[in-house]
Amino acid sequence: EMRSSFVLESGFYITSFSATIFIAGFAALGLLLITLLVSMAMMLQSCQNNNAGIIELRNINDDYSYCKIQSLHAKLNNLEQHNVPNICKDLAIQYIKGGHYARDLDLTKSVIEDYFNGVKPSDDGFDVVLIDIDGIFPWNPNSSNLFQR
Incomplete structure (x- = not known):
């Protein structure tokens, strides 16, 4: 007895040129990631060599x-x-x-x-304004610099 069989194969078809571009893209991406990894390792090594101690920033x-x-x-x-x-x-x-x-x-x-x-002046004429003068003249009269305090 002969039976007919029908099989459905799922997948997609690409040309060899498309497959070559696809594989080349993956290879380039892998090369870029390896380059990034190596450069980050080199930068980290450089930072560790330059700053081996505690860094104290002046505030x-x-x-x-x-x-x-x-x-x-x-x-x-x-x-x-x-x-x-x-x-x-x-x-x-x-x-x-x-x-x-x-x-x-x-x-x-x-x-x-x-x-x-x-400020409103009063009518009695006894208004006074006090100015703190000790910032102008020094406490020490023997100071060599009388006008800078």
Whole structure:
């Protein structure tokens, strides 16, 4: 007896040129991944050789806090200007040249102007404005630098 058989084969047909391009694409992708892996390993090795120890970053806030304490100490003990540490001089120069000093001065000026614009003088004529002058003249009269404090 002869029977007929029908078999359904699933799949797809590609030409040899398409198969060559497909395989070449996979080979190129594999080569790129291996190159990436090798370059990352080399970069990691370079970083490990250059930075074998602990990296400590200087924080500007630490310097600022130190300089604030140093400034208070200098004011309380009438220290001269040449006793200021170099780190504080650099921070002060950065504070002035960076424009932060001008912004603080403008803010202070606007607060004072707002205050005086809102003050109403009394009718008795006994109004007084007090200005703190110890920032202009030093506590120590024997100071070598009378106008810088």
